[in-house]
Amino acid sequence: MENGGSRLRIGRREYLKLLGLGAGAVAAGPALVGCSQGGGGGTAANGRKVVNFMATSMPSQTTTLAKFVQLYNDSQSSYQVNLRELPTQSSSTEVHQQLVQTLDRADGSIDAFMLDIVWVAEFAAAGWSMDLSSSFSATDRKQFFPAVVEACTYEQKLVAMPFVIAAGMLYYRTDLLKAAGLKPPATWSALVEQSRQLTGSGAAKLGFLWQGKQSEALVANAVEFIAAGGGSVFGPDHKTVTIADAPAVEAVQFMYDTINSTKISPRDVLSWDEEPTRRSFWGGSAPFMRMWSSAWLRTQDPSISQVAGKTGLANLPGLRAGLSGSTFGGYQLGIAESSKNKDGALDFLKWIAKPQTAKTFYDGFGYTSAQTGFYEQAGIKGTSVADAVTRQVGGAGVPRPVTPHYAQVSLALQAAVSTAISKGDVKTNLERARSEIERIVAS
Numbered sequence: 001m002e003n004g005g006s007r008l009r010i011g012r013r014e015y016l017k018l019l020g021l022g023a024g025a026v027a028a029g030p031a032l033v034g035c036s037q038g039g040g041g042g043t044a045a046n047g048r049k050v051v052n053f054m055a056t057s058m059p060s061q062t063t064t065l066a067k068f069v070q071l072y073n074d075s076q077s078s079y080q081v082n083l084r085e086l087p088t089q090s091s092s093t094e095v096h097q098q099l100v101q102t103l104d105r106a107d108g109s110i111d112a113f114m115l116d117i118v119w120v121a122e123f124a125a126a127g128w129s130m131d132l133s134s135s136f137s138a139t140d141r142k143q144f145f146p147a148v149v150e151a152c153t154y155e156q157k158l159v160a161m162p163f164v165i166a167a168g169m170l171y172y173r174t175d176l177l178k179a180a181g182l183k184p185p186a187t188w189s190a191l192v193e194q195s196r197q198l199t200g201s202g203a204a205k206l207g208f209l210w211q212g213k214q215s216e217a218l219v220a221n222a223v224e225f226i227a228a229g230g231g232s233v234f235g236p237d238h239k240t241v242t243i244a245d246a247p248a249v250e251a252v253q254f255m256y257d258t259i260n261s262t263k264i265s266p267r268d269v270l271s272w273d274e275e276p277t278r279r280s281f282w283g284g285s286a287p288f289m290r291m292w293s294s295a296w297l298r299t300q301d302p303s304i305s306q307v308a309g310k311t312g313l314a315n316l317p318g319l320r321a322g323l324s325g326s327t328f329g330g331y332q333l334g335i336a337e338s339s340k341n342k343d344g345a346l347d348f349l350k351w352i353a354k355p356q357t358a359k360t361f362y363d364g365f366g367y368t369s370a371q372t373g374f375y376e377q378a379g380i381k382g383t384s385v386a387d388a389v390t391r392q393v394g395g396a397g398v399p400r401p402v403t404p405h406y407a408q409v410s411l412a413l414q415a416a417v418s419t420a421i422s423k424g425d426v427k428t429n430l431e432r433a434r435s436e437i438e439r440i441v442a443s
Contacts (some may be wrong), residue, residue, distance in 0.1 A: 048080035055114035056095045056100065056331065057088045061177040063299060063364035071360070072351050079344040084110070088302035090273050092116065092216040096407060103128040104340035111345040114331045115160060116216075117151050118400050118410070124154035125333065125404035130335040132158045135346055143353075145393050148370040152332055152401075161349050164361065165330035166292040166391035168224050168316060171299065173287040175310045176203050184314035186324075188228075188254055191288065191317045195264035198287045206286040207264030209277050212255070214418035217273040217442070219400060219410050220327045222417045223291060225251040227325030227398040228318035233413065233437075238402050241437045244430040250319070252430060256421045270422050282307060290316060292329065293392075295383040297366035313388040328397040330367065405440050412436040 040048050057080040067381050069083045086095045096119060102110050103123065115123060123129045136158055141149050144162040152160040172184050176198055185191040195207025211217035215289045218332040223233060231247030234240060242248065258265040269277070274291065278298075282305040293313070315324040333352065335345045351357060358369035359377055368374065368389045375386045401409050416433030 012399060044080035044082075046080060048078060049341055049344050051079050051081045051111045051341055051348055052084060052109060053081050053114075053345075053348065054084045054086060054099065054110050056086045058365045058367075059088060060365050061298065061304065065121060065365075068361065068364060070140075071357075074347060075351065079341075079347055081112075081348055088230045090217075090275055099123075103336060103338070106336075108336075108338050108340040110336050111339040111341050112348055113334050113336060114163070115334055117148075117165075117329055117332055118154055118332075118406050120160050120332060121154050121402060121404045122406050124157070124159040128334075128337055129154075129159040130337050130339065130342060132335065132346075134306055136161065143373060144370045145372060147328070147393060147397065148330075148332075151365055156220075160332040160334045161353065163331055163333045163350075163352065164294075164358075164365075164367035165277075165328055165370050165389065165393055166294040166367065167328045167389055167397055168220060168290060168326040169293050169296075169388055169392070170297075170314045170316045171289040171291050172312050172314060173204075173307060173310055174312045178288045179203070184312065185288075185317045186315075186321045187317050189317055192258075192262045192264055195288060196262070196427065204287050206266055206287065208258060208288040208290075209272075209281055209286050210255075210258075210265065210269055210290040211273050212259075212265075212418070212421055213271050213273045213276055214268040214414045215273050216414070217412060218417055220253065220329065222255070222413065223327050223400050224290070224325035224397060225255055227327075228316060228323050229254070229325075230319060230323060233401045233409075234403075239441055241434045241441070243428065243437065244434040249427050252417060252420050253426045255417075256424055256426060259421065260424070270418075281332050283299075293368060293385055293389050294330070294366045296388075297362070313384050315392070326392040326397050327400055328393050329400075330370070332370075348353070403441060405443070408439055408440045412440060 031073050044050050053069065055065060065085060066083050069081050072081055086098055096116070099113060099115065141158070147163070148162040148165060152158055152162050170184065180198060180203065182194050185194050191208060198204045199207050226232060226248045229247045229251030231242065231245055231251055233243050235242050246332065259267055259269065276293060277289060277294055280286065282299065284306045296313065299305050299311050300308045316326055318324045333349050335342055335349070339345055353371070353373060355377060358371055358374045359380065362368055362380070368385060375381060375390055380386050384438050403409055412433055416429045420429040
């Protein structure tokens, strides 16, 4: 996974317009959660220097992000982190918009922020992210998966600190497959055959659940299907657009067919992102689900999941045995170039990077760490999710398009693939996407 490309060449006004942000959009900004007064390099009532931290909300049965931040505040006496909580991960577009607008103001109102891994190149190209290279030595960086360090690097500079990761997985019902004498499917044809067998026998109501809503979730799903069919969105140079090549067309056609031809997926997937997909699978409706590894811990919670203890993890199937696509995502951490308290922000980031802190975060939110040492800890080593994440992120994962124009490319992909999987005429829609993406990357 490489990062590269030129700086954004469009002006601020045009860029915000492309993102659907008027001058007064989201003027109220994110809510300030559980904080004392202070900010913009100020001092809290307790005399500590304030660090304003902006992060997406993370629903959890056991804790809140505010409580996690409080652990840091309780651990030392120099800084006071104030959490500014954004919408949940399922509202990725809104989270991105609010971060862009806040960072673009460059008024020092934000010091540290949590960003999706696909925004790293864009934020660095715009000059919003501080260069962290001198703060993390080569030895420090070896604590993390190399692919994630690379994803956090732009033009040879470390512009984000690797934090938590998630990988696309096939969740399957161990009880249903065992009763039918089946093994997790390694190919698309096997997935179709097993889904039909289990629904035909009455063992399951539905077959394969995935995320087809026109959203960032659809982009992650499409990239995985396309990679598992031997295709890609961009060529190796990250500039040549290959979304309308034969392998990609075949993969998106398979997505369409799951709903309209083989009918192993309900038409509802066209309106599903992660949450409704999880709810259906947890309710016991289907033997197979494509989902992030970060859902594993909650899937094993019997208070919310009827399939707790009856679920396994496998690589996503491919067109042929041996082919599998798994996008990796998750959230990384950056320091605003405009921050007036960079020292405090860095202290907070390095606290989060400690293995025991990462374990606390996993226990509360289900996200696995970008640190390789995290997987050697008691309670983590040898678990299904540890094995699956290290297998995927350690080698088999595929990135979403790496470009400083990612937000625009993502919107173009969402529109084209959504139309293709709902109305058909896949090749024509992907050819339109290719023309649009070529225009974007050439702008």
